Amino acid sequence: MCTSRDPSQGEAAQAGAGRRGFLRATALLGAAATAGVALPATAAAAEAAEARRAGSRRPDTESRRFTLAVMPDTQYLFDGPSIDPAPVEASLRYLLEHGRDENIVFLSHLGDLTQNGAEDEFAAIGDAFGILDRRGVGYSVLAGNHDVRSTTDDQRGATPYLDTFGPRRFQGKPTFGGSSPDGYHTYHLFRAAGREWMVLALDWRLSAQGYAWAEEVLARHPRTPVVLTTHELVVADDTLSPYGRQLWDRLIEGHDQIFLTLNGHYWPAGRAIRENAAGNDVHLHLTNYQNRYFGGAAMIRLYRFDLDRNVIDVETISPWILGRAAKGLNELERQEIELSGDADRFTVGIDFAARFSGFAPEPARPARPAAQLVIPGTVAYWRFDGRADGTPVSGTVRDLSGRGNDLTVVGVGGGTLTWSSDHHPDQPGHGSLEFRGDKSPLRGAYLRTVDGAPLNSATFQHGYTIEAFYRLPADWDAGRHAWSGLVGRTGRNGSAGPVTDDPDEPLATLSLSDGPGPQWAARALNRQQLATNWGDETARERWWHVAVVNDGRHTTMYVQGCPVARNPHAAAVGIASAGRPWLLGGYEYADRIDQVLHGRLGDVRIVSRALPVSSFMTR
Known part of the structure; x- marks a missing residue:
């Protein structure tokens, strides 16, 4: 990290x-x-x-x-x-x-x-x-x-x-x-x-x-x-x-x-x-x-x-x-100043944590109380622990920030959403949700904020930080699973005023490209098109932490606490809103669900200010 x-x-x-x-x-x-x-x-x-x-x-x-x-x-x-x-x-x-x-x-x-x-x-x-x-x-x-x-x-x-x-x-x-x-x-x-x-x-x-x-x-x-x-x-x-x-x-x-x-x-x-x-x-x-x-x-x-x-x-x-x-x-x-043969200059690969685990296993980081994660400016915090593996998600998933941004389950084509104890090693909550989305035919299940949730109308003019943990399975396939969303806002890009790019894209989405890698595309209040941050490819079968941080003027994406290369320099103030719900695990296009996540999603937190890396959920 x-x-x-x-x-x-x-x-x-x-x-x-x-x-x-x-x-x-x-x-x-x-x-x-x-x-x-x-x-x-x-x-x-x-x-x-x-x-x-x-x-x-x-x-x-x-x-x-x-x-x-x-x-x-x-x-x-x-x-x-x-x-x-x-x-x-x-x-x-x-x-x-x-x-x-x-x-x-x-x-x-x-x-x-x-x-x-x-x-x-x-x-x-x-x-x-x-x-x-x-x-x-x-x-x-x-x-x-x-x-x-x-x-x-x-x-x-x-x-x-x-x-x-x-x-x-x-x-x-x-x-x-x-x-x-x-x-x-x-x-x-x-x-x-x-x-x-x-x-x-x-x-x-x-x-x-x-x-x-x-x-x-x-x-x-x-x-x-x-x-x-x-x-x-x-x-x-x-x-x-x-x-x-x-x-x-x-x-x-x-x-x-x-x-x-x-x-x-x-x-x-x-x-x-x-x-x-x-x-x-x-x-x-x-x-x-x-x-x-x-x-x-x-x-x-x-x-x-x-x-x-x-x-x-x-x-x-x-x-x-x-x-x-x-x-x-x-x-x-001159021949001896530095030896460069294979026997004298080489690299030994050792996964030190795995190699030493038999006699000195690294202690698992304990779960942290939700109250520790609700820091000043937190507008939504969702975590998915405390349930048995494979239990279907039903009813309401509470927003632990206390701001009323609760989530409900939406099924597509008979898809399911279940609880899992799997989690990122530095994740505060020791659990996640198992999404089984697919594009052909479209099926799965995702979460949406309830009608009237305060988050639906928030525009974050002074900055924001959006964090999420995710893990993709070995069978994740770009042709069937790419461009599903981790977390994002619904509402058409064109609904926020004149546009110079695709009017049917959602107003904001933290999605997974065909790499797969995280991509943040959002309609800022001061722009007529989406501003896009591109992350690098992230391997399957490994937990990742991604954070999108806006300081009121510029947006920076971090993966595992590291800034990515393709962070645009253009000014981006806030996020445009159509007053519609946010989604976890779902992605809309032209106001219709277009893709559902295939993978696991851990803790998600949204804060109405720019956080330093030292304040991310991994710390």
């Missing part, structure tokens, strides 16, 4: 941030922009540059767009006498530089930090990660087979890895959740998109104690989505290693919270998808570039979560090479 947000909260700033950030870093927006990525000459300058760039950066924890950064094997950069921390430092500074633009919430290293697991190698990479420590940025590391003796598991005892990246390093960090007693496994919690997420960072090899610890952590956070990181799991596209299969069988398959796994160790990059015991997909990704130029140049992979689009957009870049672009790149650097 569209929402109005303060751009300072990060969401607006993120639009297009990936490409804009890339251009900025490659000096295509000026050499000055790359100065922050290239390494400063001295440690003091580096600290100052970091402070200037990072400022008081903190992730926007409520934005539905956020980024998880991943760094795979860096072992060739920390190999005995050939230690070169510059690429890793450039990647870490990139995270600080772009933390706000990208809403970077966390970094995960996938193991093999070093080549030999030696003290001097760990001292060097430990110093590099101090860049994040000093800025309070959350991250995780884990041991790969080159960081510890590969024949051992998590019960191996003390190592230079544990001395450098053991639990003591993370104590007090906001994202640190805890570690296993041996210190080789950790879990980290961060808040993003308004909820808690976990990175579960597991050692090169799990013992029985390691598995038990991981299961206990998951049990203590039963509603938290989990990204599992480890060094070895996927070996190639659609293939797990023997140890990876063990990890799947003993831990991943039976824990629905784990929806994404990330590992290094093997190359080239690859992906697998497996169905877990709950019947849900788990995405398993292998990312490792140590075989590429400069030992992978500390490439990072950016996992950009977008919960509105239900996707994770993945991009792989080398900030170290990006920072060198202004000085000119050699042949191999």
Whole structure:
């Protein structure tokens, strides 16, 4: 749903941030922009540059767009006498530089930090990660087979890895959740998109104690989505290693919270998808570039979560090479600056709400009392809840505004109108009406305001807001069901005076085009023809909210709280009236019923003033 947000909260700033950030870093927006990525000459300058760039950066924890950064094997950069921390430092500074633009919430290293697991190698990479420590940025590391003796598991005892990246390093960090007693496994919690997420960072090899610890952590956070990181799991596209299969069988398959796994160790990059015991997909990704130029140049992979689009957009870049672009790149650097192959730049589609529903279902929004919806200026409010599914509608449907704009049922060709408990998730009333209209032959049932209802003569000279919820079934067909009305005023266009368009159209109608999509066509008091607002196509089998807002001069249509493109600029004051009824679910042409809605109609409200989006019934 569209929402109005303060751009300072990060969401607006993120639009297009990936490409804009890339251009900025490659000096295509000026050499000055790359100065922050290239390494400063001295440690003091580096600290100052970091402070200037990072400022008081903190992730926007409520934005539905956020980024998880991943760094795979860096072992060739920390190999005995050939230690070169510059690429890793450039990647870490990139995270600080772009933390706000990208809403970077966390970094995960996938193991093999070093080549030999030696003290001097760990001292060097430990110093590099101090860049994040000093800025309070959350991250995780884990041991790969080159960081510890590969024949051992998590019960191996003390190592230079544990001395450098053991639990003591993370104590007090906001994202640190805890570690296993041996210190080789950790879990980290961060808040993003308004909820808690976990990175579960597991050692090169799990013992029985390691598995038990991981299961206990998951049990203590039963509603938290989990990204599992480890060094070895996927070996190639659609293939797990023997140890990876063990990890799947003993831990991943039976824990629905784990929806994404990330590992290094093997190359080239690859992906697998497996169905877990709950019947849900788990995405398993292998990312490792140590075989590429400069030992992978500390490439990072950016996992950009977008919960509105239900996707994770993945991009792989080398900030170290990006920072060198202004000085000119050699042949191999030009190939590595950004990877664009299918294994390195791709999109993962995940319906997050559905995927997490088994362990963390989104609570249904409760119904709201009708009195809360009768705000100042409300002239009519109809809702259709409190009746058993399939019960025929009969008698009078009351106007809950108390203004006397009650509705009665009109049948056509033996058609029926029934109650339903189905409703839009943000609808105040938990119910709707089931219309079964058809054009060939014409049949169905609709609602009309009673004779003498105040609404029949209202002209709304100072503005209005008309809102409705609707849902179309899978069998909705343009040839049989298009141009039926959701809500509208009867009376011929020609009855309001001279016209320059079709005189037989109704004075006002919020109808469904052959798209299907909402269309508002109304005869304003200051016009001799209908003013029309066109909405985009709206999918079948989904609930939609539509609002038409007139501020006394111009009319704007909103779908799901978002303004549509085809809102006319022409002035439109009020709505002409012939003193005749309004219809719900019906559409008249030339003073005769011409079409009846085929679908469900939820709450409908009419207010005699322009409402902001924040006051719509969905809020």
